[in-house]
Amino acid sequence: MGIADKIFGSARDRFGKEVAARVLALDTVARTEYDAEKFQVLVFRTPDDDSPAVINLDRTFQETERAPASARKAAVGRLVDAAALPPTPDTWERAQPMVRPVLRPPVHDPKIGIVSRPALRYLAEMLVLDSPSAMKYVGPDDLATWGVGAEEAFDAAHRNLARSVTHTLDAARLRAGSPAATRLDDSGDHYITSLPLVDGWLATLQRIAEARPLAFPTSNSVLLLAYETADPDEIAIRVQTAEREWTESARPICPAPITVGDDGTVTLYEPPPDHPAHAAVKHATILLAMSSYGPQTEYLRDAAGAEDPFPAALKGFRSPTGEEFTGTTWTDGIESMLPQADLVFFPKEGEQMVQIPWAVVAEEAGLTPAEGFHPARYHVGSWPAAEVMERMKARASAALV
Structure with missing residues (x-):
């Protein structure tokens, strides 16, 4: 332990105490407690609150331990913003007017616990609770407490959001013709x-x-x-x-x-x-595609077991003429989950690698999206039969003529 740690406490403790102090400054908080052993801050809304909210610090501290001071400050600010949120409504009647949809990059780890569904090819929409001070993401446990399904909650969120579009349409009318x-x-x-x-x-x-x-x-x-x-x-x-x-x-x-x-x-x-x-x-x-598939590939590879298919990566390329495209590799005999790309590469030792447009591969090989992946992934194993491969090569060559 260095001199600074002896005088001021460890970096972990300094971080935890800083979060506790900044949360305590909120008008909606009566007191806070920093639990060094569990590395948590307990947030008490009233003096006699016996069910404090818990702020877990470990992940944020690890992500920002070696980051610049500005990044650490922003991270602490996000924890404080979360603490400023009012308690989650305990009934759907109270929650329904507060739900909104937000457009965000997909979240791939289900343990994060955010209600989400695909919105566009590489984006998702998530449910949040809106309040005057901040917003809070809705989790599956919240829906279970309210007794509503995700579809009903998203429908309500869209109706609530639709009430706020008038000013943007009025502005568009003023610009009509220009x-x-x-x-x-x-x-x-x-x-x-x-x-x-x-x-x-x-x-x-x-x-x-x-x-x-x-x-x-x-x-x-x-x-x-x-x-x-x-x-x-x-x-x-x-x-x-x-x-x-x-x-x-x-x-x-x-x-x-x-x-x-x-x-x-x-x-x-x-x-x-x-x-x-x-x-x-x-x-x-x-x-956009690589920013969506990249984190998904990383998560799937970290979570994959020995018997799970290999999550193939999406990669970006530039041709000699300057055209940009994406590609992914289908390796013969290896169970894989392919991302959707412009080209599929078929590598074979000692031979020139075959490159075939995705649309041709999907049609000839009968690719269909696997369930539970956004952006989409496709389960493959051994290459298609020889006659199918030759047909795909011929179609790929014809497309280049």
């Missing part, structure tokens, strides 16, 4: 970045502006809103701006444009290959 780009900053009570989840919001913007909207929820507090224009360079500029903000954000969500299809479905914007903005949009979409 669909200029807009920056929407979340003040904390409008859930701006979740608006693409509201049924009909993007479609209404398209009808008002007479142009396809492009929404970029770059972080949990900023939504960049642009429109498809006759000038493709304008679209590329908007994508590059969103990508920069996403890269610099402490809580990034999506660098790629979200839009509405002709059938009214909310989807990622995908201009055709000959579109001048295609390369910029493709780059942003690849960044």
Whole structure:
């Protein structure tokens, strides 16, 4: 133990005491206790509170022990924000007006305990409880306490969020005929970045502006809103701006444009290959895909047992001509879970590696998504039969002509 530890206590204790002191400063907290043995802070809401809330410190301390002081301060701030939340309502009648959906990157570890479902190809929507001071993620135990299912809770959350879209539609009407780009900053009570989840919001913007909207929820507090224009360079500029903000954000969500299809479905914007903005949009979409599949691959590999299929990685590549694409490897005879990619690689020792477009492989090999994975994964083992492989190679060669 060093001199500083003898005088001021260990780094763990200093961290725990700092959290306890900052939580105690909240108006809603009567007292706190730091439990050094369990490395927890107990939060008592009233002087006679016999059921204190518990803040577990170990994970946050480990993640920030060697981080810069600013990162540690931000992490402590998030713990304090969590402590500021009011108690979770004990009935659905009380909780229902407070639930909201939020658009976020997927969470892959079920032990984290957040109610979530797929929203877009690489994004998820989660349930939170909204309060004047902060928001709290809803867990499966909360739904069980309230006696409601996830679908019913999400329906209620969407109805609640829909009531907050009026001001954005009014702003769009004022800009009708001139669909200029807009920056929407979340003040904390409008859930701006979740608006693409509201049924009909993007479609209404398209009808008002007479142009396809492009929404970029770059972080949990900023939504960049642009429109498809006759000038493709304008679209590329908007994508590059969103990508920069996403890269610099402490809580990034999506660098790629979200839009509405002709059938009214909310989807990622995908201009055709000959579109001048295609390369910029493709780059942003690849960044989003890798930011989603990367943590999923890491989690699955850490959690996999000896008999579980191998979680293959999604990798990004650039061709000699500058085109970007993603790829994944199907190794013959190895049970694997493949991510969806642009190309599937079939390596064989002593031979040139075969590269086949995903659509061809999925059709010829009959790939279907495995249950329980978002983004999607596909269970494979041995390569398809020789005649199928030859047919896939022929189709891949024809596509390159």
